[in-house]
Amino acid sequence: MKSFPMVILGGGVGTGYAAKEFVSQGGGKGQLAIVTAEHIPSYERPPLSKEFLAGEKKRDDILISDSQFYQKQGITLFRDFRVQKVDFRRRLLHGPSRQTIGFEKLLVATGSSVRKLTVPGADQPWIYYLRQLLDSQHIHQHIKRGKQAVVIGSGFIGMEVASVLTRQGMPTTMVFPGDRVWEHVFTPEVSAFFEKQFSGHGIRLMRAQKVVGFAREQGTGQVLLSTGRQIPADLVVAGIGVTPTLDLFRRSPLEHDENGIKVNEYLETSVDSVWAAGDIANYPDRIFRRRMRIEHWDNAVEQGRVAMRNMMDKFQPFIHVPYFFSDEFDLSYEYWGDAKGHDQVVYRGEMKKKQLSVWWLKKGTLCAALLMNRPNEERQYAPRWILRRAKLDPNALRTAKSVRSLDRTFGQD
Ligand SMILES: Cc1cc2nc3c(=O)[nH]c(=O)nc-3n(C[C@H](O)[C@H](O)[C@H](O)COP(=O)(O)OP(=O)(O)OC[C@H]3O[C@@H](n4cnc5c(N)ncnc54)[C@H](O)[C@@H]3O)c2cc1C
Structure with a gap:
């Protein structure tokens, strides 16, 4: 049996960025292992429905780190290794053909499975x-x-x-x-x-x-x-949605429900020295003041990084405005925040020209924004204002020539 101070279970987006973070934080050789059911080391998933599907990008173009990275950094990669059971008491991952891998600290990043x-x-x-x-x-x-x-x-x-x-x-x-x-x-x-x-x-x-x-x-x-x-x-x-990949944890001591593994603001689970990140993690969001589970790239990237830092004793809370992007034909848009519970919507731009921004407000507070082909300042202020829970005057937002001019109303950083 091989044993490691740190192990990541799953080989997806969160893992790829957690491994990069491990290296940039000075993690030593032989300290980290990644255990993945896939044959290929971590790659970006968004191109799978875009450039990769269209044949415009190849496998190597979408790897998060090239295949030499892991060897060079002394990170052990167990590929084609589908974990069948996690023994949290003895701190062991059980894989195919009775193989086991021991861990002191574990990051669970098993992502989602398609419906x-x-x-x-x-x-x-x-x-x-x-x-x-x-x-x-x-x-x-x-x-x-x-x-x-x-x-x-x-x-x-x-x-x-x-x-x-x-x-x-x-x-x-x-x-x-x-x-x-x-x-x-x-x-x-x-x-x-x-x-x-x-x-x-x-x-x-x-x-x-x-x-x-x-x-x-x-x-x-x-x-x-x-x-x-x-x-x-x-x-x-x-494409009818996904569910968190929870099968391994149903009878485990990890606190969870159908909406993922519960973590605290440091992405720690209910089991000592076990963290969770990405699509699987149900976390307390400080901005919206409720629990959330996000199935998007940026969340997996940022949670992978924060969880790794915390595994390396940095104690950083996860405070982040949810974000995603999508590309269809010549249309690319970005979305920040969460519109749940909104009571007002403000539009800017001209749909006819495919230049559009949508701002969702809840009791006058900006909670979400969608932007397509809009000035860069809107990209800057939308997440900033959501983070600040900025109160906005809908009329001023609708009619202002530049949103920069509104920033003073909401206080400076
Ligand atoms: C086609 C596609 C397009 C997307 N496009 C966008 C986009 O445009 N914008 C956006 O914001 N988001 C997009 N996403 C979502 C984004 O890619 C996910 O939110 C992100 O991949 C989640 O990362 P993760 O690390 O949590 O899980 P994943 O990336 O899903 O990785 C989970 C890993 O865990 C492994 N695993 C699971 N169970 C086991 C086990 N028992 N043993 C070993 N390994 C296991 C899996 O094999 C996989 O490698 C897209 C997703 C898909 C599928």
Whole structure:
């Protein structure tokens, strides 16, 4: 059995940045091991539904650190090692073929797993999900100009995949249960904007639809809908959400529920010397003053870094404005904060020119902002004001030529 002072369980985004942080904080050789079920060391996941899926980036372009990094830094990498049990009392990870790895300190970064459809026919090989590099490679191999694609779901993964498949020459239909695209995040106006853009690129949008099965007729796949309609499909990609990868911890002493592993503001779990970071971590957010679990890249990066610093005895709380980005066709947008509970929305810019910012307020306090092609100052002030819990005058925000001029109203840093 090999044993290490520090072990990271999981080989995803949070892990990749935690390992970098370990090195920049002066971590010594032989002190850290990474245990991952994947064959490839940590890579960026966002390109899997963007440039990598489109074939514009290759495997080596998306690695968080190149393959020599781990060897050079004396970090032991256990690949293709799916942990089957964690013994927190004896501080052991049990893997395949009775292998065990010992740890003194552990960072849990097992991320999320895709939700799968359970309807009849859902196990057929032309129905794909997208989480790992291999999934993206498989979908890419099945992209065929002129063949029909169906994307199930209208969140950011569904929208990004639909835009790539369309750009690659596949007539694409998006099927989703809501009345408009990404209704959990977008306002009706923003959904309408994206729907117009997507329709303009030839994507067929099928709203308020429930998939009840898949069939194959005369060599062509069919997506079956509850209305009795059938959509022909050579390729189906389902992006219907994810759940935290918790299976290992269900009967463990780690405090958790269906919404992840509970950590404190230092990302420590309820078990001594065990931390959690990224999609799996349910943390007390100091800005919004409630528990949160975020399934986005930036959160995994920052929590990976903070957890590693704390494993190295720095005691830094995690205080961070949630952030994500997405790219579809020529549209790139960024989103900060959390609009939950908002009671007012302010728009700036011109949708027609694809220049838009959306500001969500709750009792006059800025809680979230979405920006697309807006001046850089809006990028600077949006997260700053959310962090400060700035009170904003909606009219002034709507009409101000420059948001910089409003900053004085909300006090300086
Ligand atoms: C296709 C795609 C596109 C995305 N695009 C964006 C985007 O544009 N913007 C954005 O903000 N976010 C995006 N995200 C989300 C972002 O990538 C995730 O939030 C981030 O990867 C979470 O990092 P993590 O380290 O928590 O988990 P992950 O990166 O999911 O890594 C988890 C790791 O744990 C390993 N693991 C799990 N169980 C075990 C086990 N038992 N034994 C060993 N290893 C195990 C897994 O194999 C994996 O390597 C995207 C995600 C996907 C899938």
